[in-house]
Amino acid sequence: MPRFAANLSMLYPELPFLDRFAAAARDGFEGVEYLFPYEHAPEVIAERLQAAGLQQVLFNAPPGDWNGGERGLACLPGREDEFRAGIAQALRYAQVLRCPRVHVMAGLLPSGRTRDELRPTYVANLRWAAAEAARAGVNLLLEPINLRDMPGFFLNRQDHAHDLVAAIGAANVQVQMDLYHCQIVEGDLAAKIRQYLPTGRVGHFQIAGVPQRHEPDLGELNYPFLFGVIDDVAQACGWQGWIGCEYRPARGATAGGTSDGLDWLRRWRAAAA
Numbered sequence: 001m002p003r004f005a006a007n008l009s010m011l012y013p014e015l016p017f018l019d020r021f022a023a024a025a026r027d028g029f030e031g032v033e034y035l036f037p038y039e040h041a042p043e044v045i046a047e048r049l050q051a052a053g054l055q056q057v058l059f060n061a062p063p064g065d066w067n068g069g070e071r072g073l074a075c076l077p078g079r080e081d082e083f084r085a086g087i088a089q090a091l092r093y094a095q096v097l098r099c100p101r102v103h104v105m106a107g108l109l110p111s112g113r114t115r116d117e118l119r120p121t122y123v124a125n126l127r128w129a130a131a132e133a134a135r136a137g138v139n140l141l142l143e144p145i146n147l148r149d150m151p152g153f154f155l156n157r158q159d160h161a162h163d164l165v166a167a168i169g170a171a172n173v174q175v176q177m178d179l180y181h182c183q184i185v186e187g188d189l190a191a192k193i194r195q196y197l198p199t200g201r202v203g204h205f206q207i208a209g210v211p212q213r214h215e216p217d218l219g220e221l222n223y224p225f226l227f228g229v230i231d232d233v234a235q236a237c238g239w240q241g242w243i244g245c246e247y248r249p250a251r252g253a254t255a256g257g258t259s260d261g262l263d264w265l266r267r268w269r270a271a272a273a
């Protein structure tokens, strides 16, 4: 059965970030992920993980000036020094948090530039980062993201991500397959899971309902069916990763809004038990 991680950047918006760890554990999660931990010292987060008995599954490397609209640095010529400093900072956090995966966001295409023009910068940056991460025992993940949520994002399709993973040529670089983005960009999710999971190049899944990015049981996708596909393929190929629950609870920041919306998970666990 797939293991589910709570995405603490999106779940439990009714609570301060550091209180979300205990809330996730109370709801039966064994792992957590989030976008950016950098407002808190890693030792403080490690204490929350330990107190709640949770594993840190994934977080993101620094994305550049997020509030100014940046969404990663990996594809941006001229920003290599900042990219490298961000990877070094992420790997320090990964060590303290005992986290085996770091997502490296690709970045937005600068105006007038094409993906082909930026590919050499992206590949060179990821090769450097992969060597650093390998020394720390960390896998780096590349995530295709839909253009409706992130206009201009460099990486949008699964085939592009797998092509880049091959070009980077490092065993510790994998794809973060977010089924919410994948459905919006290309669909055909079950076939794509069956195509890519056995390659060993999918390091992590994420889920949300489509189109509103609410609970997985709201919207056009049949997640129990997709979990069954992941389960079948994972058992056949020995995949042992996590599924990150990266959605905005439909009840927003209301008290109990996240926990009340977890019926989809309780139903799946009961059916799989």
Ligand SMILES: O=C(O)[C@@H](O)C(=O)CO
Pocket: 035, 060, 103, 105, 143, 145, 178, 181, 206, 246
């Ligand atoms: O899907 C997403 O949005 C995230 O996984 C992410 O890392 C960038 O926002």
Ligand SMILES: [Mg+2]
Pocket: 143, 178, 206, 246
């Ligand atoms: Mg995602």
